[in-house]
Amino acid sequence: MGMVHAEITLKNLQDEIKADLGIIRAEDIRTATVTALVDTGATSLVITEELRQKLGLAVKREKTARVANGQSVIGQVTETVEVQWKNREITLPALVIPGAEIVLLGAMPLEGMDLMVNPVTQELVGVHGDDMEYIVY
DSSP states (O other): OOOEEEEEEEEEHHHHHHHHTTSSOGGGSOEEEEEEEEOTTOOSEEEOHHHHHHHTOOEEEEEEEEOTTSOEEEEEEEEEEEEEETTEEEEEEEEEOTTOOSEEEOHHHHHHTTEEEETTTTEEEETTOSSSOOOOO
């Protein structure tokens, strides 16, 4: 299978909460739209340090992670970020891997948004159709 990319929007969830409370304006929510590599072999959402800073995401803790070449690295787990793809969204922490140059959309955000890679068209699609409403418990 070839590489699959998807355009996703990331938002600082704390900013969204502050906007809902009237503490900041909605237009001040730190947001970034990026092209992510869909990586079903990755577990989580991986972002770059530059993107973490742009979104203003605090580091909550460090975590050992195994990268594609089998090497173990110490990554930083961020506070919660909202991930949006078309009409779907999920909130979860991101993982910042030292030296990462691309965003990886891993299994947890894919599952949480009911998404999969269509092996024939090699594109990201809804497991139960793109127009179907999805429910996550």
